[in-house]
Amino acid sequence: MGSGSRIRQYERRFYEGERVREEREDEIFHSVGFFGEYEVREAEGGGYELIRKNEVIGIFSEAKVEKGRIVFKLSHGVNLEVTEKGIREIFSPERAELCGLIAADGSISKYQEKKGKSTMYKICLKTNDQELAEVFSRLFKETYGVTSHRYIGHHTAEGKERQHYEEVVYSKKVAYDLWNFNIKGPGRYEFHPPTKYLDEEGKKAYIRGFFSGDGSVTLTPKEHHISIHSSCRECLEELRKMLIDLGFHPGEIGIYDKEPSPKRHSHPSFRFYIPEEDHLKFIEEIGSEREMHINKFKQIKLIDEERRKRRNEI
């Protein structure tokens, strides 16, 4: 990982095992399985090798064997997935969720404190919610092995002194790693889900991260709804498409804008709803990191299960 090209990073992660192979010639291997043109073998002493056309192209210490695929752990929350179709890099669920969280409430920026001073690279999450700050910190640690700094600010809300949090990592390497995947920016609210690098679990984790930041669960005596918001329409469309890929039926994207008179410049905002038929699926498969959402999910689950029963009776 670093500020260089993604091809270099890939090469470093992937073709890194041949010398080790020579040192392990006496090791006994047995085949784990064939995935298209690839064979995976496990060493008795631990570790796996990936073989294509009788050539070892990688040695890995950890692997997760699943139906139809094997996943090797690379570095910084990136895994290598081997299936019948071939190989591809995918994000771990932790990295995917971190990216979703940054897409909603975070930022990646570079700046100079003063003219002539060195350039700083900052990955930051601003939130009113301590638990979300902690989630960001945990995911960062798991993905990059880096501990974030926490800055606490104060404001008043509902007549009480409240805290807001800025969870920050200063790292050029991490900033470039995230920029390389187009996670956030250049516009302040612009994001792009890294769909190419997400398997089903990764997609769900990414949406959970985003929803924890920019999602809403509303529960009133009259109705309840689940919605996702953004100030970037194209980006929200990409997120909506990801939900469709996962078998959800999100509503169309709607616009919030200010009253047109008197005529002023405006920044519209966009949102879509998760329809009632998908509420239980959303709660079970996506969920949220926020206590406030989780509590409402529990109530919605009870209400919707009742209603589903009633609807089946009609």
Place this chain on the structure above:
Amino acid sequence: MRKGEKDGMKSKFATVWEWNDEFGDVGRNCEKYIDKRWNENIKECCIDVTARERDEDIYFHVTYFTSKREGIGNLAQSMFDAVLSAGRDVKVYFVTVELFNSIISSSAIYRKSIEDIRNELGEFERTLANKFSNDSRIRAVVGGRKVVFLPTFVVLCELEPLSGNKMITEVNHFDLEILKGFLDLLNEKLVKKNLAKKVLGYKLHLGEVDDYEIEDMDIHDDEVVVRLERKSLKVKARS
């Protein structure tokens, strides 16, 4: 600071704050822009805060119009602080400043009572009921239950500003009681921050009846709640 000046138009515009900027930078950023762009032709300045209360899913604006150059930075910071304090989980998306060569706020007069708004909305909901009660999706689930229609709408509120020309709050929701509860709290914060003296009145902003379509339905024991959204405010997904 992101500038959005429109050449040839009679306004100058800039976004002076976005989420992830420092909470305390609103006033300073605003002053920087005003210092640069204010001239003798400027007749009115409009400061706008766009935010969402994420707990109740309420999208709202607070807008202040003033012709006085002095103290605009402090004003913008106080508006931001008041907005942030109006709910448990408020996310401010934008603070913008727009400068005009004429007074544009004089047309914004909202003086109805909340009772007027309640009656107007009730009448509109009855009109919507006539339009939608025969909808096949509703008939399929109604089974003798009462049908309640909840269209999304906007309530605008005019406040008497302490020193400026006009102050407006604008809240978007589909449940008047929730909207009113939030609007009262927001207005109270603005009064407490010495930005406004009192509420002068309200205006209900609705779409045309034919513009509404069914977004979702909630089936209760004794009623079916139908949430209606405006078609013209939908964007078609790109293929």
